[in-house]
Amino acid sequence: MPARLVIEGDSAHIEGSLTFPDVRRVLAEFERALAVRTGSTLEVDLSGLTRIDSGGAALLDEVTERGRGRNVRVAYTGACDEVAEIRRIFSSGAGARVAERERAGLLQRCGVWGYHTWAGFLEFLQLTADTFYWSFAGLVSKRGGRKGAFVTQALLIGVDALPVVLTISFLVGAILALQSAAQLRQFGANIFVADLIAVSMAREMGPLMTAIILAGRSGSAIASEIATMTVTEEIDALKTMGINPVRYIVVPKFYAISLCMPLLSILATLVGILGGLIVAFLYLDLTPAVYTREAIEILTAKDIVTGLVKSVAFAGLICTIGAHYGFRVQGGAEGVGRTTTASVVAAIFAVVVADCFFSLIFYF
């Protein structure tokens, strides 16, 4: 039988079974009774209760608390042993409230953010230095490394990324050609489409698009792998075995990405130029031979070298940023997801900033 609350003057009694489904209704009835009883006592007879659960026990505690707030003393009497025992087990105590997490003030939060950002930056520099050190040391001695890791990573980062890099580069080349063709055709300058595509792909779009794709694909994989290893204490296990995690985990990825990125970048540039060639052939009546000759003539060694230098620098940034976020992870599975997202955003941001920096150095 559901709980029934009967209130007569300064006393009340509850009958039946006081369980979760009754809590809201009975609490509302008590609330109405308490509202008209300031400064008095409400004696509640529990002898009619046949059953109670933790919901009912919490309700009785809540009524006591709310009564106290209205200066009404609520006293429970007549509970059978069973009901009294369950009330004892599930008692939340007077004024029980889940402890609140202390909320810092704005100034304190700014300070904490600034401190963490600075500490993170220093850690990033340290990791970068460690990665470079162990990368050069690894060329001299194989000690501390993992056999076959470089090949595995090169396949993962380079070969597996090839289809997506080539498809996107081809489309980027075609899009650039289509956009520029519409303008150049008006001036009879069709031939300059080849110049524009060749220069922009070699200097800019080839390395940049490859870097952005690898930041999303390989950077996230690096961050999530290292973050998972951190939260599952695999990194600690390596340290206690006397193995440097940077040497063991990061360096093979660094070698792989540093080798694969320029190669992918060259292929991306060639495929982008090919995308432009097809548009030029179909819409601008340029023959492939003329387009190719023009593209080759306009490209200088400097264009190719700057593209390659940039792609190696982007590779280093993507790898170290991914590893940095992986090592800094906090929390469990939730933290891994958060840090992976943050690493991709940071890597793409860093690549674009670095690209801007290189453009200033090489061309101004």
Next chain:
Amino acid sequence: MDKPHPIAEVQSLSAGFGGRSVLEDINLDIHEGEILVVLGKSGCGKSTLLKHMVGLLKPSAGSVRLFGIDIFAADEPEMVEVLKKVGVLFQYGALLNSLYVHENVAIPLEQHTDVPPSVIRRLVEAKLGLVRLTGTGHLLPSELSGGMRKRAALARALALDPDILFADEPSAGLDPMTTAHQDDLLLELREDLGMTMVVVTHELASIHRIADRIAFLEDKKILFLGTVSDAKGCGVEIVEEFFRMGTFA
């Protein structure tokens, strides 16, 4: 005297993964108010059996009935009603890492009852108090130790005063005093709420304290089913050895 009605029934249950058989023809009745402890070597299928009993895994043959309902034939609303009366404590706690401890414990209360928030807060603190975690509600699971996470998960499993509790290694990672307290709590819940429990554990001391019956799994089958005192002289070598040696790894 008549035996209490079985609250959970496992009938001719067989299960496996990718063609590899893990359990074969398991039959088990769990009676209202009893504590059944499932034992066996690591990897013998204890957790698999538990997951089949709560409907997380589907058997290759056989059925599981909870409160008289075949959980693999039940539709979703029927299953939800069954699950409201079931509490599950997972081997690694399975707290939601993105939520605070008090939010984790409050999930079943918010989803399955219309209890006002003030009473939910009170209930959460009471349940955390039961498992000796008073005052930790504002922490994230990642800020708790392994043992504390396990206890917080137990508080969540107990949120709705379930009729039956399935617990996968509830004492793993706990110190002996906390284990003893947790055993006392389980006994108290059985005594006062009539809660039925199926517990997977290797802790010999716990088994002695809480088990009404044990089911010993070995080689895909239940090798022994009975009381602890019967187990010690049951004539099955591996079962007797377990109680002589202590615990399996």
